[in-house]
Amino acid sequence: MEPFAGYGIIAILIIGGVAGWLAGLIVRGFGFGIIGNIIVGVIGAFIGSWLLAKLGIFVGSGWLGAIVGATIGAIVLLLIVGLFRRV
Known part of the structure; x- marks a missing residue:
């Protein structure tokens, strides 16, 4: 399952930006x-897509499902990066 199947580059940038921004608010407060938000969100979309598929979780389709999945993946990414930054 590809996180951005059928989306154009503008849609990918918007979804990544929103997901990265939401994850930044949740994990770090800003x-x-x-x-940075776009990069975190796009990488998070791939992590979220993989992780949610492994767990058998379906968050929905369309823009909202893509943003939710990418945000979950971006949160996981930021938590992992935070672990390594503290060590």
Whole structure:
């Protein structure tokens, strides 16, 4: 299952930006700027897609499902990065 199947580059950037921004608010309490949010969100979409598929969880389809899945993956990504930054 690909996280951005059928989406254009603009949609990917918007979904990644929103997901990265939401994850930044949840994990650290602030965003990372537009470029940082997009990067975190896009990488998070791949992590979320893989993780949710392994757990057998379906978050929905369309834009909202993509944002939810990408946000979950971005949160996981930020938590993992936070573990390594503290060590």
